[in-house]
Amino acid sequence: MIPRAREKWRPSVGQVIFTALAAAAMLPLVGLFFFRLYDNQLIHQTQAELIAQSRVLAAVYAREVESRLGAGVTLGAEIPMGSRPDRDDQLTPIRPALDLAAGADQALARRALRRRLVRTG
Numbered sequence: 001m002i003p004r005a006r007e008k009w010r011p012s013v014g015q016v017i018f019t020a021l022a023a024a025a026m027l028p029l030v031g032l033f034f035f036r037l038y039d040n041q042l043i044h045q046t047q048a049e050l051i052a053q054s055r056v057l058a059a060v061y062a063r064e065v066e067s068r069l070g071a072g073v074t075l076g077a078e079i080p081m082g083s084r085p086d087r088d089d090q091l092t093p094i095r096p097a098l099d100l101a102a103g104a105d106q107a108l109a110r111r112a113l114r115r116r117l118v119r120t121g
Contacts (some may be wrong), residue, residue, distance in 0.1 A: 040100045047096035 011019075065075065
């Protein structure tokens, strides 16, 4: 007697169709998750670039103002030494703070806090 090879298990047509439909249904959800992360990364990058551009613009503006001060141009009342910003603090990096993953509540809470500080200060 010749030994018979064991039969392989094969999924039914219904199982194959169900698996294909379930995978197709999951694609939009995975896409939403991926684009949410990607959008958050784009916002971080854009904010970092805007911060860097503002630092460059501030440095150019400060250089121009300092060069004109030497020419005797008055720009207004002089700020007392105690009220002037620290020169070393200008080199402290500002990190991007916007985060879409945290939701709109975080941004709205920061905005409300700033408004209260401006009103009281």
